[in-house]
Amino acid sequence: MSPCECYKHAEDIAAEAQPFYQQLPHDHVLRTLMEEHAQILGFLRDLEACAADIQTMDKMEGESEFIHRIEFLSRHLLETERHHIREEIALLTRLAEAHHSTITVRLRKEHDVLGVKKRQFSNLVLRLYTMYFQEFKQQFSSLAEDVIAGLRDHIEYEDQTIYPLAYQVLSPADWEAARSECDRIGYCCFTPGEHHHLREINTLAR
Numbered sequence: 001m002s003p004c005e006c007y008k009h010a011e012d013i014a015a016e017a018q019p020f021y022q023q024l025p026h027d028h029v030l031r032t033l034m035e036e037h038a039q040i041l042g043f044l045r046d047l048e049a050c051a052a053d054i055q056t057m058d059k060m061e062g063e064s065e066f067i068h069r070i071e072f073l074s075r076h077l078l079e080t081e082r083h084h085i086r087e088e089i090a091l092l093t094r095l096a097e098a099h100h101s102t103i104t105v106r107l108r109k110e111h112d113v114l115g116v117k118k119r120q121f122s123n124l125v126l127r128l129y130t131m132y133f134q135e136f137k138q139q140f141s142s143l144a145e146d147v148i149a150g151l152r153d154h155i156e157y158e159d160q161t162i163y164p165l166a167y168q169v170l171s172p173a174d175w176e177a178a179r180s181e182c183d184r185i186g187y188c189c190f191t192p193g194e195h196h197h198l199r200e201i202n203t204l205a206r
């Protein structure tokens with residue numbers, strides 16, 4: 001399968017990454033998840049730009065560049081579900097067990113809330129041609145704001161707190177098992193690196 005147009009090389013992402021990422025061994029599960037975070041943050045920046053652009057519009061032009069941008073974002077936001085499924089099955093379950101805590105509960109709840117918001121956003125984009133523009137604009141702005149704030153906050157908590165904690169408490173055997181599970185579940189169209197080709201193996205997310 002050829003890479004999606006969103007595809008970036010891991011090296012391009014690594015260049016801007018934070019110190020915790022830099023210390024992770026090559027091919028570590030957390031490295032892949034953090035590379036996906038960098039991609040998702042890029043989608044959120046694009047969504048923020050679309051949310052600003054729509055404020056200056058008073059109608060939607062058919063087949064416009066703006067429509068292509070929001071359709072692209074809608075597809076890619078839904079694609080992040082596979083990242084969340086991998087986190088829940090391969091990482092959070094193991095972390096809750098090893099850490100003997102409920103620290104992962106917040107993240108599971110946020111995945112659920114974000115999942116609903118992303119589906120609402122996707123449904124809204126599908127209704128683009130059948131809604132009054134002012135109503136579309138209002139719903140678009142509100143959903144974009146929720147998705148941007150919710151996902152940024154979620155990713156920051158994982159990058160700063162949850163992933164470093166997991167790196168401390170999980171064993172090498174845990175990480176090996178987690179990688180096999182991730183391979184079985186499959187990756188996203190925007191996952192950089194050699195795991196990209198395994199996305200077709202996915203059996204759970206579709």
Ligand SMILES: [Fe+2]
Nearest residue numbers: 084087107158
């Ligand atoms: Fe997550």
Ligand SMILES: [Fe+2]
Nearest residue numbers: 083087155158
């Ligand atoms: Fe994540």
